[in-house]
Amino acid sequence: MGRYVARRLLQMIPVFIGATLLVFCMMYALPGDPVRALAGEQAVDPAQIAAMKKDLGLDLPLWHQYWNYLTGLLHGDFGTQIASGQPVADIIADAFPITARLTFFAFAFTTVVGISMGIFAGMKADSARDRVLLMVTLLLISVPSFVLGFLGQYFFAFQLGWVQPNVSGEANWNELFLPAVVLGSLSLAYVARLTRTSIAENLRADYMRTATAKGLPRRRIIGVHLLRNSMIPVVTYLGTDIGALMGGAVVTEGIFNVKGVGWSVFGALKQREGATVVGIVTLIVVVYLVASLLVDLLYAVLDPRIRYA
Amino acid sequence: MRGGKSAKWVVGAIVVALSATACGGGSDSDDSASKEKGKPAGYISMDNGEPQKPLIPADTNESVGANVIRSLFTQLLTFDKDGGIVYTNAESVTTKDSKTWTVKLKPGWKFHDGTPVTAETYVKAWNWYSNVDNKMQNSFWFSDIDGYSEVHPDKGAAKAETMKGLKVVDDNTFTIDLTAPVPYFEYKLGYYTFAPLPEVFYKDPKAFGQAPVGNGPYIFQKWDHKKLIQVKANPDYTGPDKAKNKGILFKNYATVEAAYQDLLSGNLDLVKQVGPKDLPKYKQDLGDRVIDEPWAGIQSIVPVFYSKTFKGINPKVIQGLSMGIDRKTITEKVLNGTRNPATSFTPPGVAGHQNLNTDVFTFDPAKAKKLVADNGGVPGNKIWIQYNADGGHKEWVTAVCESIRNATGVDCVPDAKPDFQTDLEARDAKQVKSMYRGGWVADYPVNVNFMKELFATGAEANTGFFSDKEVDADFKKGDNATSLDDSIKAYQEAEKVLLEKMPSIPLWEYKTNGGYSKAVDNVAIDFHGDYVLTDVTVK
Numbered sequence: 096m097g098r099y100v101a102r103r104l105l106q107m108i109p110v111f112i113g114a115t116l117l118v119f120c121m122m123y124a125l126p127g128d129p130v131r132a133l134a135g136e137q138a139v140d141p142a143q144i145a146a147m148k149k150d151l152g153l154d155l156p157l158w159h160q161y162w163n164y165l166t167g168l169l170h171g172d173f174g175t176q177i178a179s180g181q182p183v184a185d186i187i188a189d190a191f192p193i194t195a196r197l198t199f200f201a202f203a204f205t206t207v208v209g210i211s212m213g214i215f216a217g218m219k220a221d222s223a224r225d226r227v228l229l230m231v232t233l234l235l236i237s238v239p240s241f242v243l244g245f246l247g248q249y250f251f252a253f254q255l256g257w258v259q260p261n262v263s264g265e266a267n268w269n270e271l272f273l274p275a276v277v278l279g280s281l282s283l284a285y286v287a288r289l290t291r292t293s294i295a296e297n298l299r300a301d302y303m304r305t306a307t308a309k310g311l312p313r314r315r316i317i318g319v320h321l322l323r324n325s326m327i328p329v330v331t332y333l334g335t336d337i338g339a340l341m342g343g344a345v346v347t348e349g350i351f352n353v354k355g356v357g358w359s360v361f362g363a364l365k366q367r368e369g370a371t372v373v374g375i376v377t378l379i380v381v382v383y384l385v386a387s388l389l390v391d392l393l394y395a396v397l398d399p400r401i402r403y404a
Numbered sequence: 405m406r407g408g409k410s411a412k413w414v415v416g417a418i419v420v421a422l423s424a425t426a427c428g429g430g431s432d433s434d435d436s437a438s439k440e441k442g443k444p445a446g447y448i449s450m451d452n453g454e455p456q457k458p459l460i461p462a463d464t465n466e467s468v469g470a471n472v473i474r475s476l477f478t479q480l481l482t483f484d485k486d487g488g489i490v491y492t493n494a495e496s497v498t499t500k501d502s503k504t505w506t507v508k509l510k511p512g513w514k515f516h517d518g519t520p521v522t523a524e525t526y527v528k529a530w531n532w533y534s535n536v537d538n539k540m541q542n543s544f545w546f547s548d549i550d551g552y553s554e555v556h557p558d559k560g561a562a563k564a565e566t567m568k569g570l571k572v573v574d575d576n577t578f579t580i581d582l583t584a585p586v587p588y589f590e591y592k593l594g595y596y597t598f599a600p601l602p603e604v605f606y607k608d609p610k611a612f613g614q615a616p617v618g619n620g621p622y623i624f625q626k627w628d629h630k631k632l633i634q635v636k637a638n639p640d641y642t643g644p645d646k647a648k649n650k651g652i653l654f655k656n657y658a659t660v661e662a663a664y665q666d667l668l669s670g671n672l673d674l675v676k677q678v679g680p681k682d683l684p685k686y687k688q689d690l691g692d693r694v695i696d697e698p699w700a701g702i703q704s705i706v707p708v709f710y711s712k713t714f715k716g717i718n719p720k721v722i723q724g725l726s727m728g729i730d731r732k733t734i735t736e737k738v739l740n741g742t743r744n745p746a747t748s749f750t751p752p753g754v755a756g757h758q759n760l761n762t763d764v765f766t767f768d769p770a771k772a773k774k775l776v777a778d779n780g781g782v783p784g785n786k787i788w789i790q791y792n793a794d795g796g797h798k799e800w801v802t803a804v805c806e807s808i809r810n811a812t813g814v815d816c817v818p819d820a821k822p823d824f825q826t827d828l829e830a831r832d833a834k835q836v837k838s839m840y841r842g843g844w845v846a847d848y849p850v851n852v853n854f855m856k857e858l859f860a861t862g863a864e865a866n867t868g869f870f871s872d873k874e875v876d877a878d879f880k881k882g883d884n885a886t887s888l889d890d891s892i893k894a895y896q897e898a899e900k901v902l903l904e905k906m907p908s909i910p911l912w913e914y915k916t917n918g919g920y921s922k923a924v925d926n927v928a929i930d931f932h933g934d935y936v937l938t939d940v941t942v943k
Contacts (some may be wrong), residue, residue, distance in 0.1 A: 129825060
């Protein structure tokens with residue numbers, strides 16, 4: 096087990112370098128010059144722009160810029176923003192905690208509510224309550240998240256007055272509740288459906304009959320035998336979902352004014368702040384890698400037949 | 405988790421947790437409805453955004469940073485709502501020949517750190533701003549001053565530290581020598597780039613940009629990046645634009661929609677621009693708390709004269725295209741009344757705006773078609789309008805194209821560039837296919853600003869590369885005029901020539917479509933379309 100984890104961690108290094116290189120090249124390939132764009136439609140002085148680019152190292156060839164970026168990264172330096180001159184590390188430090196909180200909330204909501212709904216329906220497949228669940232989840236999957244977001248905002252903030260429509264700069268826990276529910280609802284639908292199908296299928300499995308024949312109490316049959324085996328596809332989905340929740344929340348963050356990672360990376364992309372985009376995307380890649388490692392380790396816990404050496 | 409029973413417990417727990425949080429939210433909103441979270445009493449809050457650059461007057465040219473800088477710094481003069489000059493830090497600005505200008509400061513002004521505002525602080529700041537080594541965005545604003553070419557040569561490092569055109573006479577007086585007469589130079593001084601700097605700036609410009617010390621109506625308090633900038637009223641301020649509130653919170657919202665939601669729920673006092681989603685209903689939502697006023701900015705489509713389409717074209721064809729655009733319907737239906745149809749090359753609210761007595765800007769499909777056909781038509785019978793897709797222009801560009809196509813029979817294709825950067829790059833590199841979307845906002849409220857900077861041969865913002873000897877000669881006449889009035893008149897004559905040459909097709913004038921909360925009063929906009937923040941009062 097220990098060797099397996101060590102190997103997986105070592106494998107992250109080439110993936111990490113490859114991902115940064117790829118994003119770096121993409122940013123480089125994008126047309127549009129961020130330094131020139133600062134002047135907008137106003138007059139521009141080419142000599143001054145050239146001097147600014149030289150200061151920022153943007154006049155160097157791609158490989159040299161990437162080398163500078165990597166060596167900076169090894170020293171813990173994420174680079175500086177072109178326009179504001181702020182260190183990218185500050186921007187990441189501002190955005191990540193907020194997104195982490197939002198993701199945690201959405202993830203907890205997805206997991207707890209989704210799995211419960213799945214169990215509830217899967218235990219009695221094709222019953223009325225199963226049909227209702229399928230309907231509800233179908234609805235959640237098909238309605239775009241911005242519709243859910245605006246609807247939630249309208250009902251809970253303006254009609255009922257339970258919550259504030261927007262998240263303030265501090266992004267407190269109670270403010271993040273509604274955005275997290277909206278953000279998590281799509282994954283919730285998938286989790287519920289995966290759990291439901293998996294449970295319904297495993298109910299008919301041989302080991303279930305054996306367990307019942309052995310005279311085990313029902314609680315143990317369902318809680319241990321059934322659930323453990325049914326969780327494997329759900330855990331796989333949840334693992335990749337963490338990354339998606341973190342990086343892909345641009346729409347939800349926009350509606351509720353959450354100043355998180357998605358919004359920061361979108362803003363940076365629009366302003367061609369290469370270092371910011373690469374920095375944030377890299378961190379999301381790391382989150383993905385760690386999550387998938389955890390998922391693989393969980394397999395072994397859930398299914399004793401899987402062993403890592 | 406253990407079996408179905410515990411699952412039920414979990415579900416139960418969630419229901420309890422959900423309702424508990426919901427209740428908690430309920431009681432929260434009760435007290436924040438009356439009072440905005442984190443806003444000190446007497447302050448006003450405004451949806452502004454994150455300034456792109458550090459807060460140094462000469463390094464900011466976008467409106468977000470400008471709002472903050474104008475609250476912290478006061479330059480020599482400013483403008484009233486009609487574009488008239490109001491002296492703020494200057495006692496007087498005088499000239500006999502439009503070439504040598506004498507500035508007298510009001511005595512006794514102080515920076516926020518207590519050091520006096522003197523003629524020296526102005527001259528030193530302007531020299532620093534102009535210096536090419538300091539790479540200030542707005543350095544070209546000082547290019548009229550004698551000696552600029554030495555501190556800011558076209559190539560290489562600065563050859564001098566100071567401009568010989570700036571001379572300190574005494575503590576409160578200095579003179580400005582220009583390389584050539586500029587009758588409207590006084591108007592340029594109203595731009596915040598001409599603000600003075602305290603001595604503390606030169607010790608660490610970088611730190612200063614994060615926590616500026618100005619001489620303006622407000623004192624900097626804090627900048628919580630990407631969230632908020634807070635300033636408080638300056639009690640010792642003696643200018644005419646003294647703050648009537650206790651301070652301002654400049655807030656940053658992810659979207660205009662989010663800001664509007666906060667305005668409705670009482671968590672924000674001023675919204676600059678209502679987004680397209682809420683425009684159809686904002687008058688209903690806000691009643692008389694709506695701001696719906698034009699300001700000095702103009703949007704146009706600009707032919708590029710190096711393109712196959714417009715190289716050596718008869719200007720009457722461009723007039724025809726202009727008459728093929730149904731400005732009235734597009735501003736009303738497509739733009740939701742956020743623009744006013746243009747009637748000349750200058751917007752109202754700038755000195756010298758005139759009625760051109762022409763039908764070139766009026767929709768007349770029959771005449772449009774005839775003008776285009778009789779004057780040789782458009783080569784290839786096809787035009788492209790380049791625009792940036794990230795600026796909300798797609799709808800109206802499509803509508804303009806449709807209108808031109810239907811009226812004149814000239815095929816018109818919107819040419820989207822993914823964002824503003826790419827759009828600008830194509831303009832600089834002379835790669836525009838035939839026309840691009842142009843927008844110009846008054847830097848100073850004189851008609852000159854809407855002509856010379858855009859249409860003079862070789863002007864830096866003339867990316868349509870329009871060049872005409874007659875127009876240049878008329879501009880020259882205006883620049884050599886002895887008085888401001890004569891200069892404006894000469895430029896009015898030039899505008900009439902422009903109508904014959906059609907260096908651009910003006911479409912419409914910008915408007916501010918914003919609103920304010922029940923907590924504030926006396927909200928008005930200036931000629932830039934920005935709120936006059938010092939005048940806003942708290943109820």
